Amino acid sequence: MLFFRNDYGQGCIPEILEQMNQTNMQSHVGYGEDEICMHAKQLIQSKMVDHTVDVHFISGGTLTNQTVIKSMLRPFEAVISCDTGHIATHETGAIEATGHKVITVQNVNGKLTPALIQKSFDEHMLTYEHLVYPKMVYISNATEFGTVYTREELTALHEKCQELGLYLYMDGARLGAALMSGVDYSLNDLAAWCDVFYIGGTKNGALMGEAVVIINDSLKPYFRFCMKQNGAMMAKGWLLGIQFAGLFENDAFYTVAKHANEMAAQIQDALFDLKYPFLMKSDTNQIFPVVNENEYVFLKEKVDFELWENRKEGKVIRFVTSWSTTQEQVDALITLLKQAKELKEE
Amino acid sequence: MLFFRNDYGQGCIPEILEQMNQTNMQSHVGYGEDEICMHAKQLIQSKMVDHTVDVHFISGGTLTNQTVIKSMLRPFEAVISCDTGHIATHETGAIEATGHKVITVQNVNGKLTPALIQKSFDEHMLTYEHLVYPKMVYISNATEFGTVYTREELTALHEKCQELGLYLYMDGARLGAALMSGVDYSLNDLAAWCDVFYIGGTKNGALMGEAVVIINDSLKPYFRFCMKQNGAMMAKGWLLGIQFAGLFENDAFYTVAKHANEMAAQIQDALFDLKYPFLMKSDTNQIFPVVNENEYVFLKEKVDFELWENRKEGKVIRFVTSWSTTQEQVDALITLLKQAKELKEE
Amino acid sequence: MLFFRNDYGQGCIPEILEQMNQTNMQSHVGYGEDEICMHAKQLIQSKMVDHTVDVHFISGGTLTNQTVIKSMLRPFEAVISCDTGHIATHETGAIEATGHKVITVQNVNGKLTPALIQKSFDEHMLTYEHLVYPKMVYISNATEFGTVYTREELTALHEKCQELGLYLYMDGARLGAALMSGVDYSLNDLAAWCDVFYIGGTKNGALMGEAVVIINDSLKPYFRFCMKQNGAMMAKGWLLGIQFAGLFENDAFYTVAKHANEMAAQIQDALFDLKYPFLMKSDTNQIFPVVNENEYVFLKEKVDFELWENRKEGKVIRFVTSWSTTQEQVDALITLLKQAKELKEE
C-alpha cells in the first residue's frame, strides 16, 4: 500500500540513524547538557546573525507549544491563533490545560493577518479586565493547510505585534517545507521577526524533536525549569542533539524538505492536469484534493491517506510527502489518480 | 443621574437588610453549616418535587461557574457554550484557568440549540483523542441578550444532552427574570432538565450570592472540597443564607424579578412607539436599543447606562432594570427618550 | 452557650452595619471602582509614608492568598511557608491548585526564620532546575498559634529575602491582633519590609473582606485581571469598601483588635493562675490551653470552642476572642474554668 498519510510515518534519515549507532555506547551527561546538544545548538545558532539566541530541544510539538506558552504568559494572558491553528484544534486542549485561553479568529487560507489581530485585540481592550489579555500571537508556518507566509506577511505581523506589545510565536512543525517553498527569507529573518519559534524535526526527517529558538531576551531565563516541570526534558537528552546535528550538519534539514516539496508538487500538478478540484493550492508537502465517492473508494484500497473533511462538493482528502517519499511512489500514486478519474467516467 | 446601568448597582431588598440587622450579634458556625443556611436550602429544595437536590451558596457568578465546572469535568473534558455565553467572554478566562477549554458555537438570539450541540459534538468525535472531549453544555437563562429559553427549547436541550451523555448546566445569574417572563416552567422543571443549575441572587435583589443546585447524584459528592479549594467558601457563610432566606421566604425572588421585567417592558414599549431600532427583542430586564450619535450624547449626560457595541447602524446601548428601579425613574427615562428622538429631528 | 470558637462567628461592628443601612439604596459602579472603595483605599494608604501602594479588596482569606500567589509567581516558582502556615494546611490545596508548590519547613513557635529560609533555598539550588525555584516567603502575622513576629524578626526576614531575591508576603488575617499586641511597628513598617501583605477584615470586625497591599512596583500591574479570573472581584464591590472604611475611618481596626487581645489576656492569665498547661503562650486573641478529659467534657457542654489537637498530655483546645466578646462572657468562662479545675480534684 502506498503511504501518503503523513510526514511522520517512517523512522529517520540515514545520517541520524548512523550517528545513533555510532554513539550508542558513549557516555553522556543527561538532560540535554551534553556535547552533542551543544554542537547541535551551535549549528542552529550559526544560521543567525545573532548567536545569542537560546536553543532548546523538546521531543514533540504539543509538548513544545505547551511549554513555550506556559513559560511566557502570565495567568490571565491569552494567545491569539487562527481557528485552524494546531493549538486551537489537535492538541486536546493542551494550552487551556496550562490555564490559558486560546483566542481563535477565522483563518484566511490557514493564516492570521494584522487586521485580524488588531480586531481581536481591540475587542479585548473594550471591557478590559473582564476579558483575558491577548499577549501572544501564534502562527504555524507552513500552515495546517500547507500554505506559507510571505516575507511581506511576516514583517507585517511582526510590526503589528510590536505595535501592540504582543509576542510573536511561530510553530515550525513544518518550517523546513515553508523555507524550501521558494520564499525569500531564512532562519535568520525569522529570528528578526519572532520572539520565539521552533524548528520542527519530527515531520522533517528526525525520529523526534523540535528545536525551540528564543530570541527575546526577556523570555530566556529559567526556560529549562519550565521544560522539566512539563516533563519536556529527556533523560537521554543527547538523542535530541543527534537529531538536530544530523539535520543541520550538512543541511539535510533543507534538502529533505525540498525533496518532500518537489514530490508534492508533482502530485499537485498531476491532480491539476487531471482536473481534480482542490481545497486550497499548497506550496508545500501537504495537498488537499477533493474526490468523489467512487474515486475515494478506489484510492482508499491502494493508498494510505487521511480523510480531511466531508463537504457537499465531495471528500477533501490529504496527501502528504516526506523525506522518505520516492519517485516510484509518486509515479504510482499519479497512475492511480488517473485510473480513478477514468473510473469516474464509466 | 438616572441609573439603568445594571441590576447590581444598589444594595439589597429591605427584608434581607432587616435580617442582617437583626441577626448581627448572633453567633454562628462558619463556612455555611449554620442554621440559616440550612433553612434557606430547605426553602429552595421545597420548590422541587425532588427534595434531595444539593444546594450550596457561593458569593458570585464567576466563582460559581468556575467551581461547578472544575468540580464536574475531568482534565480533558470541555464545555460547549455559545459565543456570547458569560464563561466564554466576561470571566477573564476563569474556566480555562481551571484547565478546561470552552468550545464556542455561534449563538442564535443568545441561545444554544440541539443542532449546534450535535454538530460540535460530531466534529470532536472525528479525530477523537486529539481534540478535547465535550462533556458539558453551558447555557444562560435569561441569556446575555435578555432572551429566554422556552419549555420546548429546554426539553430539547435536555434530551440532546441525555442522548450524547453531556451534563446540562444552566447559569441562572438572571434566572428570576427568566422565570417571570411568562414561561410555563418552574424551578422544579429545571431540576428535571438540568444536571446542575444556579439561582442568581446578586442580580436579583441580594447583596451577593448564587445558589448552586446539584440534581445529578454523581456530581454531588465532595463539592464542598471544591468550593473551599476555590476560595468559594465564606467564613461568615450564614450571610449567604440570609440572602436566600430573604429571597425565598415570601417569594421576593419572584416578585422582585417580576417588577424588574415590568419596568423594562414599559421602556421597551416606549422605545418601540418612538421607533428606536433594537438589537433584539428582550423578554426580561435588559433591553438593547440602537441610538445615533446625537441621541447617545444627549442621553449619556442624564442617564447611567452601558455602551454595548458600536455598529455601523448606530450605537447599541443597554438599559437594565432591577428590584430597585422605580416607576418615577422609568417615566423620567421615557421622557428623555422622547426628547432625544425630537432632538434628532431638529 | 458561651462562644469562644473563633473570631468570625458574629456579624460586624456597628459602624459598618450602619453604613450598609445608610447606603443601601445608593447607586454605585460595580467591581470595586466606586467612591467608597476609593475612600477606603486612601484611608489605608494614608497609614503609610509611601502613598503609592496599591490596595485591593477581596472577600476572603483563601481567595486572597490564591490570587496574590498566582499573580506573582511564574509556573515553576514556589512559596516557602512553615508547616503550620494557613496555605500549607487549611486551604484544601488552594495554592497547589494554581500550580505552585508550597515548600514547608518546620515552624518555630508558628514562625519562619531566616535560617530556615536559607537552608531551604540552598537545598533547592543544589540540583537546581530539577527542583522548583523558591521565589516567595509566606508568613502569617499573628501566626496560626497566636504568636507575633517582633520588629527584629521581621527586619531579619526582610533582609534575608532581599539577599536571596525572594518576595516577602505577609498573611494578615489577624494582623490587627498582631499590631495591637505591644509590638513597636506599624502598617508603615510592614510596607517597608514586605513586597505584599494583606490586612484582615473578616476576623477583625468586618462582615468579610481582606485588603491586599502591594508595595513592590513590579508586582502591581494587571492584578485586577488576576482577581477577576480567580472569581475574586465582587459585583457589588463597594460592600468591601464599606468594611474597610468602617475599620479605618476612626481606627476601629485597632480598637477592636485591642479589645479582643485584652479579653484573651484575661483568660490566659486566669488559666495560668489556675495552673492549666499551655501549648504555647499567646500574645493575641487565640489561646491554647491543655485540658484533661473531665475538664473537656465539662467545658464542652457550656462553651463553644474548638478541639485543636489530641496529645498524650491532654486535649489542646482553642479559645478565641473577638470584637464581639464581652466582659461578661469572659467572666463567665473564667468561672467555668475554675469549676472545671475543682471538678478535677474531686
Next chain:
Amino acid sequence: MLFFRNDYGQGCIPEILEQMNQTNMQSHVGYGEDEICMHAKQLIQSKMVDHTVDVHFISGGTLTNQTVIKSMLRPFEAVISCDTGHIATHETGAIEATGHKVITVQNVNGKLTPALIQKSFDEHMLTYEHLVYPKMVYISNATEFGTVYTREELTALHEKCQELGLYLYMDGARLGAALMSGVDYSLNDLAAWCDVFYIGGTKNGALMGEAVVIINDSLKPYFRFCMKQNGAMMAKGWLLGIQFAGLFENDAFYTVAKHANEMAAQIQDALFDLKYPFLMKSDTNQIFPVVNENEYVFLKEKVDFELWENRKEGKVIRFVTSWSTTQEQVDALITLLKQAKELKEE
C-alpha cells in the same frame, strides 16, 4: 573516565538498536496505534494472569507521573508520598503544576509504611474539607535509595489502601532492579496489589520510555486523552513499542537488570571490605558510600559519579551501574577505591 553517574548515560541494548535499524524505512500509523506497540503491549500483558490490563507507553518518568496522577485524581484530591519520593523532589513541582498537592511523610529507608499512611489520612480527615483529600499513595520500587519493598510490605500497603479507599501507584523507574534483587514477587503480583504502576525502560536499557500498566478498571477510560493533552503521546509512537518489544521479547528486561544489580553488588561488597561507611545498604544498582574529602577529590578525577549530600560525617556519593557497565569498569573502580583508602592512610 569511569562512568558510574547514573543508569541513563548510554544509548540502548543492542537488540533495540537493531530493531530500530531494521524497521527504519517501514511505514506505521502514528501515536502508538501501530502493530509494534500492540505486540509490545501483549508481551507485557502476557506477564500477568489478568490480560485485560491497559498498557500505554510514555517517553519519560516525569511525564508519566504527571499524566497518571492528573488523569486519576479529582482537583481536591492529593497523593501521599514519602519525602524522598521522586514526585516530591526531582520533578520541579510537576505534580503541583497539575493542581494536586503532594502530601509528604518522612521515609523509612526510602519507603512508605501503612502506619505512615494511616496517620496522614487520619490527620486529613480531622478538619475534612478544609484540607485536601488523600486519594492516592505513591511509592517507588526500587526506591530512590536503592532499597526494595518486600512482598509483606507491598501486601500490607495494598491492604491499607483498600481499607482507606486509596489508589496504590508504583513508580517503577527502576522496577527491573527491584524485581531482580531477590524478591519473591513478579509483575503479576504487582498487578494484584497496585491500581496502576509503570515499568521503567529509560533506566533499564531502553533509549527512552516507560510502560504504564492500569489494572483498576475505573481508571482505564480516556487515558489516551490525558496523554495527548499532556504532550505525552509521541508522533512516531512505534519507537516506544520497539523499546518494550526489545526488553520483553527475550526477557532482556530482567537479564539487564540482573546484570546491573550484580555489578553493583560487587562494588558494595568491596566498599564493605574496604570499610567505607554507607548511607544505607542497597539491594539494587545504586549504592551510596560516604567518603572523606581526600577520597572524594581523588575519585572525582577518575570517576564520573554524583555527589548526593554533604553530611558532617562526610560526603555521601552515589555509584550507579546499568546494562552497559562492564566487569572491567567495576574492577577498575574497585582498584581506585582501594587506592583512595590507602591514600587516606598516608
